[in-house]
Amino acid sequence: MKWNKAGVIFYDYNKNSVITTSQVNSFYRRICEKADIEFHGQHSLRHTFATRCIEAGVKPVVLKNWLGHTNIHITLDTYADVYGSLNSASIETLEKYLEV
DSSP: OOOOTTOOSSEETTTTEEOOHHHHHHHHHHHHHHTTOOOOOTHHHHHHHHHHHHHTTOOHHHHHHHHTOSSHHHHHHHTHHHHHHTHHHHHHHHHHHHOO
């Protein structure tokens, strides 16, 4: 990322403007086609980011803020399957913590 007056990552330096959502989506579609990856829209990148954050142990309230959710229940409900898959690892963490 180079510095730009908007202070954002997605910036068109030739046009001196923020890159639009449709431009990012078009670029992402072309990348998926070249890599022979099924395209599900750029929102899949957001979901992947959130999933990796959960797997890395980012607290739900922090992830809520990063994603811009207005309510913690949106985050918890949207990613309930990911949190559920971490159940056995969480039990192990608790057991290690409680060991004397």
